[in-house]
Amino acid sequence: MTKRTPEEIRKNVAAHRARQAAAGRVAVNTYLSAETVQQLDRMKDERGASSRAPLIEEAVRFYIENMRA
Secondary structure, three states: OOOOOHHHHHHHHHHHHHHHHHOOOOOOOOOOOHHHHHHHHHHHHHHOOOOOHHHHHHHHHHHHHHHHO
């Protein structure tokens, strides 16, 4: 595997962020307890998710829907 240059990495990250923005997605940054992250990682592995993001989005959506009820 060829090592990517910092410039290539920056371009790839910028392109990824642009695709996400074009899809109407917004980045959110927060701190979670180590225990919560460990639980998320276990769930991620169990579900075969590629990252924590879908689980966090699902949890927030579930919370919002249940607060409306």
